[in-house]
Amino acid sequence: MRLGVPELVFLIGFLGVLLMAAAVLFGPLSPRRARRFGYRSTRAYLRAAPRTDAEKRDAADLALRWKTKIPYGSFAAPWVGDVDGDGAAEVVLTLLDGDVVALSASDGSQKWQTNVGGRLNFAPTVGDVQGDGALELLVAPKSDTDDLVVLAAADGRELNRFGHLGSRRSAPVLWDADGDGRPEILSGTRTEGVVRLSATGQVQWSYRFGERGAGQPGVSGPLTLADLDSDGAPELLAGFENGSLHVIDPRDGARVWTFHTEGGDIEGAPLAVDVDADGHLEVFIGGHDRQLYCLRHRPP
Numbered sequence: 001m002r003l004g005v006p007e008l009v010f011l012i013g014f015l016g017v018l019l020m021a022a023a024v025l026f027g028p029l030s031p032r033r034a035r036r037f038g039y040r041s042t043r044a045y046l047r048a049a050p051r052t053d054a055e056k057r058d059a060a061d062l063a064l065r066w067k068t069k070i071p072y073g074s075f076a077a078p079w080v081g082d083v084d085g086d087g088a089a090e091v092v093l094t095l096l097d098g099d100v101v102a103l104s105a106s107d108g109s110q111k112w113q114t115n116v117g118g119r120l121n122f123a124p125t126v127g128d129v130q131g132d133g134a135l136e137l138l139v140a141p142k143s144d145t146d147d148l149v150v151l152a153a154a155d156g157r158e159l160n161r162f163g164h165l166g167s168r169r170s171a172p173v174l175w176d177a178d179g180d181g182r183p184e185i186l187s188g189t190r191t192e193g194v195v196r197l198s199a200t201g202q203v204q205w206s207y208r209f210g211e212r213g214a215g216q217p218g219v220s221g222p223l224t225l226a227d228l229d230s231d232g233a234p235e236l237l238a239g240f241e242n243g244s245l246h247v248i249d250p251r252d253g254a255r256v257w258t259f260h261t262e263g264g265d266i267e268g269a270p271l272a273v274d275v276d277a278d279g280h281l282e283v284f285i286g287g288h289d290r291q292l293y294c295l296r297h298r299p300p
């Protein structure tokens with residue numbers, strides 16, 4: 001039988017419809033396949049599908065395990081650990097609207113969510129500051145009162161809130177400075193210099209250097225702990241809004257040394273690393289004075 005042009009067009013069209021139906025029901029266009037890869041619809045799946053060779057190579061190497069909607073955007077690195085001691089890991093994320101969320105690390109299901117008010121810039125600082133065997137989370141939301149907030153890691157309950165003892169620019173760090181087996185809280189603040197706190201907010205020392213007439217400059221970036229003199233106990237490094245770097249002994253709050261840049265905030269965390277393998281740490285800071293500094297604790 002010879003087919004004329006109309007019959008051929010009909011046959012090709014019919015085969016096309018069959019192929020499309022198969023693709024939607026069983027193949028790459030099926031909603032089931034889209035859901036398997038974590039997408040809500042076939043359209044979302046196709047929009048994300050690799051097109052270039054580089055994208056296809058990426059797609060071969062990665063798989064979306066899960067994703068989940070969070071209430072707001074985040075600026076901070078996620079923290080992963082076991083918040084409630086049940087042996088399974090959670091992810092804790094701080095958000096720019098003051099929310100702190102804890103999710104199951106295996107499937108993204110929500111464990112708890114709480115709001116501390118104000119913007120959160122950093123991942124939570126995590127440790128057992130109360131010494132009760134359960135973890136606490138410390139966050140410092142941007143607020144008029146520069147609070148330092150302590151949450152129970154297991155359920156997000158607010159345990160303590162210390163006014164003026166936090167800073168949105170500097171996450172607290174933990175260190176057992178008195179050797180009692182329980183970490184103390186070292187916090188850079190906006191108005192009170194650097195402070196060491198007990199779990200209940202008692203100020204054990206405060207490091208200030210108020211400049212005549214100008215008041216105490218605020219801590220302008222994250223704190224760093226590093227054992228600069230190799231005596232087994234770390235020193236605390238803090239950058240301030242007046243462009244000075246201060247090295248403090250966390251045991252008593254005494255000044256170890258101070259370095260002045262040419263001015264402007266030191267916003268990044270100081271980095272201490274032994275770059276020349278001479279057994280002494282070098283300290284790197286970059287400031288708003290457009291200089292990168294490499295300092296050493298002791299002269300050669």
Ligand SMILES: [Ca+2]
Nearest residue numbers: 082084086088
């Ligand atoms: Ca857990």
Ligand SMILES: [Ca+2]
Nearest residue numbers: 176178180182
């Ligand atoms: Ca201690």
Ligand SMILES: [Ca+2]
Nearest residue numbers: 227229231233
């Ligand atoms: Ca030391």
Ligand SMILES: [Ca+2]
Nearest residue numbers: 274276278280
């Ligand atoms: Ca060195």
